[in-house]
Amino acid sequence: MAAELGVETHVLRHWESVGALTxxxxGNGYRVYDDGALERARTVLRLRRAGLSLPEVxxxxxxxxxxxxxxVRAKISALGEEIAQRRHxxxxxxxxxxxxHRYLDDCPECAAFVGEG
Incomplete structure (x- = not known):
C-alpha cells in the first residue's frame, strides 16, 4: 500500500499511531490493508497535501x-489569511x-509596510 500511495511504510504506521488511519x-496482529484502508489512506494523503496537519486530518x-x-472550514479560513500575508x-x-533608497529605513513606503505587519 505504501508503494501504491508513494509514501514510506513508516508514514503509514505513523498515521495509524496518531489516529489518522485505522x-x-x-489474528496474528499483522495489518490488513484492504480496499477500505487504502481509500482511507488516500483521503489522509489528499488532506495532508491540501495542507492539513495530522490532528486536523x-x-x-x-x-x-x-x-x-x-x-475544513477552519482550514480554509487559515489558508485565506496565509494567502493574504504572502501577498502582502x-x-x-x-x-x-x-x-x-539605499537602506529600507530611509524609505517611507518601506516603513509603512513594517508598520502594517
Whole structure:
C-alpha cells in the first residue's frame, strides 16, 4: 500500500499511531490493508497535501459530517489569511527590489509596510 500511495511504510504506521488511519489486524496482529484502508489512506494523503496537519486530518475524518466540515472550514479560513500575508509579503518585496533608497529605513513606503505587519 505504501508503494501504491508513494509514501514510506513508516508514514503509514505513523498515521495509524496518531489516529489518522485505522487499519484492521488479522489474528496474528499483522495489518490488513484492504480496499477500505487504502481509500482511507488516500483521503489522509489528499488532506495532508491540501495542507492539513495530522490532528486536523484526524478531526476532518470525524464520523459526523458537521464536525468534519467545521475542520475544513477552519482550514480554509487559515489558508485565506496565509494567502493574504504572502501577498502582502510579495508586494513589499517587489517594492524593495525597485526601491530607490539605499537602506529600507530611509524609505517611507518601506516603513509603512513594517508598520502594517
Amino acid at each position: 487499519v484492521r489486524r488479522d 484526524t478531526a476532518a475524518m470525524a464520523p459526523t459530517r458537521a464536525a468534519a466540515q467545521a475542520v 509579503a510579495v508586494t513589499f518585496l517587489r517594492h524593495t527590489a525597485e526601491c530607490r
